[in-house]
Each structure stands twice: as C-alpha cells, then as structure tokens.
Amino acid sequence: MGFIHFLELILIVVILLAVGIPLFGKLKSKKLVEPIDVSSDTYKHLLMRKEETLISIKELEFDYSTDKISELDYKDLLRKLEKEAEGILVNMDRLEQERRKNKSHKPI
Amino acid sequence: MNDIGEFSLLLALATALYGCVAYVMSARGNRIDLYLSADKTPFIVWGCVALSSVCLMRGFLTNDFSLQYVWAYSNIELDTFYKVSSFWGGQKGSLLFWTLLLSSYMLVVHFQNRKKNLRVVPYAMAVMLVIIVFFLFLINFSTNPFERIPLPPEDGRGLNPLLQNYWMVIHPPTLYLGYVGFTVPFAFAVAALISKDLDDGWIRMTRKWTLISWFFLCMGNLFGASWAYVELGWGGYWAWDPVENAAFMPLLVATAYLHSVMIQEKKDMMKVWNMSLVLLTFAMTIFGTFITRSGLIQSVHTFDEATLGYYFLAFLFFIIVSCVGLIISRLPLLKSTNELDSFLSRESSFLFNNLVLLGIAFATFWGTIFPIISEAVRGVKITVGPPFYNQVNVPIGLALLALIGIGPVIAWRRATFSNLKKNFLRPVAAAIIAAVVLLPFIPLGSRTEIYTYITFVLCVFVLTSILTEFYKGMVSRMGLHDETAVGALATVTWRNKRRYGGYIVHIGVVLIFAGIAGSQAYGTHTEKHLKIGDSFEIRGYTITYEKLVAVEATNVKTRIIAQLAVERDGKRYWTGHPEKEFYKGQNQPVSEVDVLSTWKEDLYMILADFREDESATIKVYVNPMVSWMWTGGWIIAFGSMISMWPDRLEQRRRLERVRRQDHLFPSPAQE
Numbered sequence: 208m209g210f211i212h213f214l215e216l217i218l219i220v221v222i223l224l225a226v227g228i229p230l231f232g233k234l235k236s237k238k239l240v241e242p243i244d245v246s247s248d249t250y251k252h253l254l255m256r257k258e259e260t261l262i263s264i265k266e267l268e269f270d271y272s273t274d275k276i277s278e279l280d281y282k283d284l285l286r287k288l289e290k291e292a293e294g295i296l297v298n299m300d301r302l303e304q305e306r307r308k309n310k311s312h313k314p315i
Numbered sequence: 316m317n318d319i320g321e322f323s324l325l326l327a328l329a330t331a332l333y334g335c336v337a338y339v340m341s342a343r344g345n346r347i348d349l350y351l352s353a354d355k356t357p358f359i360v361w362g363c364v365a366l367s368s369v370c371l372m373r374g375f376l377t378n379d380f381s382l383q384y385v386w387a388y389s390n391i392e393l394d395t396f397y398k399v400s401s402f403w404g405g406q407k408g409s410l411l412f413w414t415l416l417l418s419s420y421m422l423v424v425h426f427q428n429r430k431k432n433l434r435v436v437p438y439a440m441a442v443m444l445v446i447i448v449f450f451l452f453l454i455n456f457s458t459n460p461f462e463r464i465p466l467p468p469e470d471g472r473g474l475n476p477l478l479q480n481y482w483m484v485i486h487p488p489t490l491y492l493g494y495v496g497f498t499v500p501f502a503f504a505v506a507a508l509i510s511k512d513l514d515d516g517w518i519r520m521t522r523k524w525t526l527i528s529w530f531f532l533c534m535g536n537l538f539g540a541s542w543a544y545v546e547l548g549w550g551g552y553w554a555w556d557p558v559e560n561a562a563f564m565p566l567l568v569a570t571a572y573l574h575s576v577m578i579q580e581k582k583d584m585m586k587v588w589n590m591s592l593v594l595l596t597f598a599m600t601i602f603g604t605f606i607t608r609s610g611l612i613q614s615v616h617t618f619d620e621a622t623l624g625y626y627f628l629a630f631l632f633f634i635i636v637s638c639v640g641l642i643i644s645r646l647p648l649l650k651s652t653n654e655l656d657s658f659l660s661r662e663s664s665f666l667f668n669n670l671v672l673l674g675i676a677f678a679t680f681w682g683t684i685f686p687i688i689s690e691a692v693r694g695v696k697i698t699v700g701p702p703f704y705n706q707v708n709v710p711i712g713l714a715l716l717a718l719i720g721i722g723p724v725i726a727w728r729r730a731t732f733s734n735l736k737k738n739f740l741r742p743v744a745a746a747i748i749a750a751v752v753l754l755p756f757i758p759l760g761s762r763t764e765i766y767t768y769i770t771f772v773l774c775v776f777v778l779t780s781i782l783t784e785f786y787k788g789m790v791s792r793m794g795l796h797d798e799t800a801v802g803a804l805a806t807v808t809w810r811n812k813r814r815y816g817g818y819i820v821h822i823g824v825v826l827i828f829a830g831i832a833g834s835q836a837y838g839t840h841t842e843k844h845l846k847i848g849d850s851f852e853i854r855g856y857t858i859t860y861e862k863l864v865a866v867e868a869t870n871v872k873t874r875i876i877a878q879l880a881v882e883r884d885g886k887r888y889w890t891g892h893p894e895k896e897f898y899k900g901q902n903q904p905v906s907e908v909d910v911l912s913t914w915k916e917d918l919y920m921i922l923a924d925f926r927e928d929e930s931a932t933i934k935v936y937v938n939p940m941v942s943w944m945w946t947g948g949w950i951i952a953f954g955s956m957i958s959m960w961p962d963r964l965e966q967r968r969r970l971e972r973v974r975r976q977d978h979l980f981p982s983p984a985q986e
Contacts, residue, residue: 211318229351237347240433247980252514254972273787275726
C-alpha cells in the first residue's frame with residue numbers, strides 16, 4: 208500500500224469515526240425538539256411582535272419629532288400601537304401562566 | 316498531492332450526501348443522535364473541499380502541468396499574483412472555488428446556528444448540502460480540475476491576457492461571495508417552508524447574510540464594470556452583455572427583497588412575496604451560472620469550455636418546481652392578517668420600489684434570453700443590444716430614482732398629507748432650482764439628453780431629501796441631548812444604523828445614476844491615425860503623439876507603448892501611455908488603456924493600431940463623470956458597512972427573546 212492510499216484510508220477512518228460516534232452513544236433516547244407545541248410557537252411569535260411593536264413606537268416618535276406626521280395622526284397611531292402592544296403582552300402573560308400551571312401539574 | 320485533492324473531492328461528495336440524508340432524517344425522526352452525526356458533515360465537507368483547493372493551488376504555484384487545468388490557465392512566466400487568480404480563471408477551478416466559498420459559508424452558518432431553532436436549522440443545512448452535492452457532482456464527474464495529461468508539457472498555455480488585470484483578481488471572488496451568499500437566506504427560507512416554522516425567525520437569522528451577500532454582489536458588479544472599463548478598451552463600462560445582466564438581475568431582485576422584508580418585520584405582512592423574492596434571487600444566481608456555463612449565449616465573459624448548461628438548467632428547473640410547490644402547499648400558513656395602515660406610507664413606497672425593481676429585472680431577463688427564444692422559435696438567433704435595454708430600463712430607472720427620494724420623506728405606517736407637503740418642500744424646491752440652473756447648460760435635443768436632464772434634476776431632489784433627513788435627525792437629537800452638531804449626527808447615525816446606513820447607500824446610488832447619465836449623454840470620442848509629432852484636439856485637450864516604444868517586459872510579454880502629450884490652455888497637462896501587449900502563444904494583442912480620471916471627466920486613450928513607420932491609430936474618449944460612479948460605489952460600501960455593523964441593542968433584544976423563550980419552552984438539545 209502506497210503512502211497516498213494510506214493517507215486516503217486514514218481520512219476515511221477519521222470521517223467514519225466523526226460521524227459514527229454520535230450514533231453509538233447514549234443519545235438515542237433524547238429528542239431533538241419537543242413535539243410541535245402550538246403555544247410555544249405562539250409565544251415565540253408574540254415575543255417577536257412585541258419587539259417589533261416597541262420598535263414601531265420608537266420610530267413613530269422619531270417620525271413625529273422630525274415632523275413627518277401631524278399630532279393627530281401621531282396620537283391615533285400611537286394609540287393603535289399601544290393597544291397592539293397591550294394585546295401582545297396580555298397574550299404573553301396568559302401563555303406564561305398556562306405554561307407554569309402545566310409544569311406544576313406534571314408528575315415528578 | 317493531486318491524488319489526495321481528487322480523492323478528497325469524492326470524500327466531500329460522499330459526506331455531503333450523507334449529511335443531507337442524516338439532517339433530514341434527524342429532523343423528521345426527531346433524533347438528536349442523527350443530528351449530532353450530521354452536524355459533523357459541514358466541517359468535514361469544508362475540510363475536504365479546502366484540502367482539494369490547496370492541492371489545486373499548489374499545482375498552480377509549482378507549475379504542475381500534468382494537471383490539464385493548470386496547463387490550460389497558467390505558464391511558468393505568469394506572475395504569482397495571477398497564478399492565484401488562475402484558480403478561478405476557468406470553468407473547472409471556478410466551480411471548485413464556488414464550492415469552497417459555499418462550504419465556508421455553510422461552516423459559519425453551522426457554528427452560528429447549531430443550537431438555535433432546531434426545527435429549521437437541520438433542513439437549512441440539508442438544503443445547503445444539496446446545493447453542494449450538485450456542485451461536487453459536477454466537479455467529480457463532469458469537470459474535474461484534477462484531470463491529468465499523460466505526457467505533461469514543459470510549459471502551460473497561460474492565462475487569457477484579458478484576465479491578467481488586478482480587477483479580475485478581485486472581481487470574481489467578490490461576485491461569487493455575493494452569488495454564493497444568497498444560498499444562506501434561500502436555504503433558511505426553504506427550511507422554514509418545509510418545517511412550517513413560518514414566522515419571522517428565518518428572516519432574522521439571515522438578515523445579516525442577505526446584507527453581506529447584497530454588498531458583495533453590488534461590489535462585484537461595480538468591480539466588473541471597472542475591469543471592463545480599463546481592460547476591454549472600448550471606452551465604456553457596461554454593455555448589457557448577457558453575463559453582466561446575469562450578475563445584475565439577482566442584485567435587483569435582492570434589492571427588492573431587502574426593502575420588502577422590512578414590511579414583513581414591521582407589519583407581519585407579505586410573507587408569500589418575500590419568500591418568492593428570496594427564491595427568485597437564488598434562482599437568478601443559478602441562472603447566471605447557467606448563462607456563463609451553457610455556451611448558449613455569446614459573451615466575452617463566458618468560459619471557453621462552457622458545457623454544463625443542461626446540468627444547470629435541470630438544477631434550476633428542480634429548484635423552481637420544488638420551491639413553487641412548497642410555497643403553494645404552505646399558502647394557508649403564509650396568509651397575513653394585517654393590512655397597510657394607509658396608502659400614503661413608507662410601506663407603499665417600498666411596494667412601488669419592488670415593482671419598479673422587478674420591472675427592470677424582468678426587462679433585463681427578457682433581453683438576455685431573447686436570443687435563445689428567437690433561435691428556438693424562428694431558428695434565427697436575434698441578439699438584443701443596448702438600445703433595447705436603454706429604451707426600457709432608463710424610464711423605469713428614473714422612476715426608481717424618484718422613489719429613492721420619496722421614501723425617506725414618508726413616515727412608516729401613515730403619512731400626514733399636510734406634513735408631507737411641508738417635507739417635500741425643500742427637495743422639490745432644490746429640484747426646481749436645479750432644473751432652472753441646469754437648463755441653459757444642458758441641450759435637450761434628443762431623448763437621451765432629456766433623460767439626462769431629468770436624471771440630474773432627480774439626483775438633486777433625492778440628495779436634498781436624504782440630506783434633509785440627516786439634518787432633521789441631527790436637530791431632533793440636539794433638541795433632546797446636549798450634543799454638538801457633529802456629535803448628534805454621528806450618534807443618530809450610529810444608533811439607527813439600518814436606517815442611516817441605508818440612506819448613505821442611497822447617496823452612493825444617486826452618484827452612480829449621475830455618473831451613468833453624464834457619461835452616456837455627454838461623452839465624445841475620436842479616432843486618428845497619427846505620425847510622430849502630429850496633434851489633434853478634443854474637448855479642449857490638445858493631444859500630441861510623441862513616440863512609440865517597444866519593451867520586452869517578460870519572456871512572454873512584449874509591450875508597445877505610445878507616448879501622448881496632453882496640453883490644456885497651452886500648458887502640458889499630462890502624459891498618456893496607452894499600449895498594446897503581445898503575449899507569446901496568444902494570437903490577439905491586448906490593449907492597455909491609459910486614463911486620466913478627474914471628478915469632471917475621464918480622458919481615456921487607446922492605442923488601436925501601429926505600423927512599422929511608427930505611425931499609430933489612437934482612439935481618445937472623453938467620458939464625463941465616470942469617477943462619480945466609482946465614488947458612488949465606495950459610498951455604497953461605506954453605507955453597507957454601517958448597516959451591517961453589529962448592533963448591540965439588537966443583539967441584547969435577541970438574547971432576551973431567546974432567554975425568555977428557552978426559559979418557558981426549553982428544547983431538549985439546549986437542556
């Protein structure tokens with residue numbers, strides 16, 4: 208066997224070991240992700256919407272400070288955004304409470 | 316080493332294939348062991364491709380002409396600098412280079428996201444690996460860079476002299492970094508569709524990648540224009556060549572995506588549209604590769620041995636069909652519940668901007684594929700030239716320019732008409748003043764001249780609109796904090812990197828528009844056959860042909876240099892040295908132009924021909940405002956850097972979001 212073939216063999220063995228070792232460990236019983244949980248997805252979505260709504264409020268204030276919208280429109284949009292943010296926060300609170308309740312009911 | 320290089324490509328292919336299957340199975344079967352196994356493959360694939368690239372590079376640097384690819388694109392006399400660029404000078408090496416970049420991107424994505432959103436990431440990695448498998452399949456079985464020559468010749472054929480230019484060392488990697496980079500948002504978009512995780516997560520995960528890819532694609536286009544300008548020697552920088560178009564189209568679609576994605580982030584709307592734009596951008600990058608490698612369309616940029624067209628066409632077909640199928644199957648999940656607050660809003664202006672950008676992209680696409688269609692339908696290949704593109708794209712481009720100025724003035728969500736009138740006052744007044752001031756100086760005899768006049772007026776409008784935005788931001792900041800004007804301007808820009816970085820990019824775009832308009836409308840040129848001592852005039856320059864010199868630059872290169880004295884107002888102003896270079900083994904000489912570039916205009920000289928009696932044919936172009944374009948490019952680079960710069964506040968927000976999500980809903984891999 209030439210040196211090159213020996214190197215090629217080493218490469219194959221290293222790769223097989225690298226990808227093979229995790230398959231023979233004790234991880235088979237573990238799951239990659241929780242089964243799809245609608246409330247988890249909703250919570251994630253709400254977190255993003257909350258962030259975007261707060262950014263929108265900041266931008267609205269900036270637009271108002273640079274005279275892009277009238278006071279009337281500013282107040283109207285601000286009210287709308289605050290209502291949106293409030294709705295998001297209420298939903299988040301509800302989900303958090305539900306989740307905590309479910310956790311505490313889980314058998315040990 | 317060549318054996319190792321070739322073998323590691325096979326190993327990379329086998330590993331990538333395993334990685335695709337293992338990632339998909341890990342996600343479908345919810346198996347962490349398979350995921351951890353698959354998770355080794357990005358590193359292995361990258362290692363194998365990098366090893367193979369090192370072997371090929373070694374072939375170039377050591378003049379190993381037993382490799383057919385090294386023989387075809389290098390020779391002993393070639394500068395080391397160009398030996399490095401020969402790596403991607405031909406089809407085989409360019410595909411390997413593409414794969415190297417893609418696997419490098421994949422590796423970074425892997426390290427960034429291996430523990431994040433494990434419902435989407437395995438699929439995204441699998442998609443990237445599928446694309447790598449396609450390229451590795453071509454490299455291994457159709458266009459192997461390690462193909463041997465049984466009896467190696469003593470010297471190589473050498474690199475095409477047109478490619479021996481520093482821009483060609485920079486331009487292809489930059490363009491490839493852009494092309495390849497769009498694989499990342501594409502992969503995450505497809506992964507989101509497969510996993511049905513269709514909120515904004517994939518957009519946030521790929522936001523920076525999209526910006527980086529856009530930046531490289533933009534720079535790649537500009538570097539390509541610079542190369543064409545100084546190397547091809549026809550006095551221009553853009554010829555609407557199919558391959559230029561192929562790089563331009565993804566840029567247009569990606570620009571549309573960069574704008575419309577903001578609406579999705581803010582309003583949770585336009586999910587189908589954004590998904591389609593990402594997929595279209597990626598499809599356009601593959602289409603561009605198809606154009607350069609199909610041999611179906613003639614261009615100075617296509618590869619000599621362009622034989623891979625049908626593979627790319629099949630791959631393109633597969634991508635489009637599968638992505639459209641995926642989008643259709645997920646339509647119910649992509650529905651938006653929100654609506655635009657008002658027609659008079661920045662969101663609306665972005666929608667118009669999208670339509671305009673896609674209009675230009677479609678017109679360019681149509682012009683590019685028209686020769687193929689005409690040949691298929693009528694049996695005659697009809698090539699569409701610059702007049703078609705100019706006629707269609709210039710008016711649409713002007714609408715785009717106007718929108719760049721309108722956008723910043725309009726508020727998000729809803730603009731108040733009375734405030735809008737007030738805010739438009741300055742830009743419109745500036746535009747009117749510009750229109751009046753420019754009128755006596757600009758002839759309006761032809762359509763081109765009218766378009767140029769409108770372009771200049773719109774440039775003033777847009778610049779005023781953007782600068783007013785900076786001014787208002789600065790004043791607003793100064794009103795709230797005790798800061799100097801410069802300090803307030805710097806802070807307001809730094810705290811709103813995305814917004815103000817974008818405005819700076821727009822300033823660069825305005826300069827490019829002005830440069831294109833000026834150089835296209837007011838350029839002039841002349842061609843003279845001169846004897847030593849003869850003079851001629853062009854636009855106030857007196858040019859005298861002084862001498863012709865032959866220089867043996869290297870063993871393979873002879874330079875014939877003409878010396879031309881340039882006088883202005885009776886004083887010697889500059890000395891130009893356009894030349895012709897003759898390369899051993901190459902039939903055609905290459906023109907090396909000489910350019911005196913100023914803010915006002917470029918004096919561009921070409922040695923077109925010469926005779927034994929030392930008389931020479933000299934072509935001289937006066938191209939106004941070309942340097943505005945290159946300056947615009949650097950401003951775009953600066954603005955992009957600001958936009959891309961990591962935002963600490965945004966990172967903090969993301970970490971807080973992840974922390975809250977994980978606290979409430981921990982995933983097994985994170986536990």
